[in-house]
Amino acid sequence: MADSVLIEGLAVETVIGVYDWEREVTQQILVDLDMAWDNRAPGRSDDVADALDYAAVSERVTRCLQELKPQLLERAAEVLADLLMKEFGVGQLTLTLRKPGAVPAARSVGVRIERGSK
Template sequence: MADSVLIEGLVVETVVGVFDWEREVTQALVVDLEMAWDNRIPGASDDVADALDYAAVSERTEQCLKGLKPKLLEHGAEVLAEVLRREFGIGWLRVTLRKPGAVPAARSVGVCIERGGR
């Protein structure tokens, strides 16, 4: 199955970073998710109950990262991937976390991980 559900550019304000000053402020993380999902069923039924609830996934993503307050983007991505796979029954996903402004000469820095099997 090659179907997927996308959430792109989800902005989450949270504590993130390793420096002392970063632990005292919130900063924006930009989250992109690609999640394997069999879209044939909701495509045929036209019933929202058959679809992956991207509003619920977005809300859970925000809750996870705000509660986690990761020092490293790598840690945030790993924990988020595990939470989403477990709670939503997602077999495979790609998580991209970006931290805008972390390096002055770059638009953002980030990590991208894939977990599970397609």
């Protein structure tokens, strides 16, 4: 199946980083998700109950990152992937986390992971 649900550029303000000063401020993380999802049922029914609710996913991702306050993007990515697979039944996903401004000469730095079976 090649269907997916996308969330791109979800901006989350949270505490993230390993340096002391980073633990005292919030910084922005940008989240991109490509989640495998069979869109045939919601395509036929036009009912959100049959779909992967991207608003609910976005709210849950935001809440998770704000509560987690990770030191590393890698930790945040693993926790989010596990959460999305367990709580929303996503079987496969590609998750990208970016931290704009972390390196002055770069627009952003980040990590990308793929989890689940294709």
